[in-house]
Amino acid sequence: MIPIAPPGxxxxxxxxxxxxxxxxxxxxxxxxxxxxxxxxxxxxxxxxRTEEVAPVSLSIGRHAFAIPANMLRRPDQRIPGLRHDLVYLELIWPSLSGFTRDMAYAFGDTGAESRTIALEIAVARQAEGMSERLDTVYRRLARGGEAPGPAGLTMLDLAGEGEAGTDYVVFEAGRDGGFVARCQVPRDAAAPAFCSREVRLGRDLLLTYRFKRAALHNWGRLDRRILDLVHSLRAS
Structure with a gap:
């Protein structure tokens, strides 16, 4: 029998x-x-959120829109007839549809299944879009020259020394006013990386949309479909 001694x-x-x-x-x-x-x-x-798809008539600045209620992120912006300086929308990619409970898992910024595209349409008479800032701002801030980016895009790295690839601009080379987006990669490897793009909608509206960096591989279709959607939401 092995003797058992109490722990020291x-x-x-x-x-x-x-x-x-x-x-x-x-x-x-x-x-x-x-x-x-x-x-x-x-x-x-x-x-x-709501699953209601009936369009809400509202104004952004002097422009009339009719936006399905389930695309509008904030309940106070689903009240018909109001005027706003900034409107928030949430869609899922690739359908660009609004919220439904069946697809609730795809909404939100976190989670591997999130496919949210967040849009803002704002009154902005003076602000420049990213295409206008490419030469005047981003090229001056870039650390080094141009480099090949994803899916045929060109990349300018904006991050400081030791953080290369965490903050950069991608753009469509050789085309004035083409696709330009800014991407930021968090230090936490588990957190998703996002890109954002700003586009002028005439003289006094600015569209900003935010998407997961993984969608860059399909940037041409993404940009075209979002611009087409926003144009379709304008009230005739």
Missing amino acids: PTGIRPLHFTALTVLLALLAAAYVAKMVGGWFAGTERLLT
Whole structure:
């Protein structure tokens, strides 16, 4: 029979052991609070959306639009007849459709299944689009010269030393006023990388849309379909 001896002393003072136990309990409580908070935030966002597809008549500045209710992210912007300086839309790629409960998993910024395209249409009389800023701003900020980018695009790296590839501009080479987008990659490898593009819609409207960087491989179709959609939402 193997003799069994009680474990020896750990050398930890009782006060230190108590402090360590309290610290572990606080960390566990913070983790649970973060998880519950994220769940409630996701639930709240779900409750503020609608499946209603009837168009909402509204104005952005002096321009009339008719936008399906399930594309409008904010409930206060689903009230017909109001005028706004900025309107927020959410769609999913590639259908460019609004919210439905069957596709709820595809909405939101996080998660591998997220396919959200976030759009903003704003009154902006002075602001330039990204195409106008390519030569005047981005080329001056670039670290080094042009480099090959994804799907035939050209890339300008804007990130500082040691962070190459975390902040860059991609553009369609050899075409004035063509596709230009800015992409930012978070330091957390688990977090998704996003790109954004700004396009002038006439003299006083600016369209901004945000999408996952993975969609760059289909940037031509993405850009064309979004511009066509926004044009179709204008009230005749």
